[in-house]
Amino acid sequence: GAVVSQHPSRVICKSGTSVKIECRSLDFQATTMFWYRQFPKQSLMLMATSNEGSKATYEQGVEKDKFLINHASLTLSTLTVTSAHPEDSSFYICSASAGLPDTQYFGPGTRLTVL
């Protein structure tokens, strides 16, 4: 149990376009979903926390107008990178939790490359 999927696994886009990444909890209801960013050889950096039906809470330094997060249901959250630029190229990972004290279950990640 506790499987989290992400789609797509890889995406290549041109600079200036927007990219949407989906995160789904397949066998449980996720009251909270998290979005992380990971650069090569670095740790995971939390970007934002989203609860179903409410606005996401962004970490300091993360532009909420650039990284749009929607958590419309208990099994789906989306991250849209708007007007992507090469510096947005990274590995984006989501995780889902059924709520405290439950742990987070991670998706397989999405590799974004902006040309």
Place this chain on the structure above:
Amino acid sequence: GESVGLHLPTLSVQEGDNSIINCAYSNSASDYFIWYKQESGKGPQFIIDIRSNMDKRQGQRVTVLLNKTVKHLSLQIAATQPGDSAVYFCAEKTYNTDKLIFGTGTRLQVFP
């Protein structure tokens, strides 16, 4: 918190040996700790967790030790196998939040 280093610490072990990966955590109020394994190009995979009211917990081939006095966490892997090669992260959280704070990570390389 966020890692700023570009070079992960690396632990190289021979297949069959035991591995010990260490982690210093930052928040004395943290009461829940998790070890994750991340293979190249994949998301983190849960290995084992421990709460602050314990100092040791064992799983299959893995043991986590917690020393709250010096804010230190370790992961011991018995009889290390080539499939254990990955980057290992510790993560911490406090009881009143569901946010995880990740450590910088350690790369484990297993040689035959």
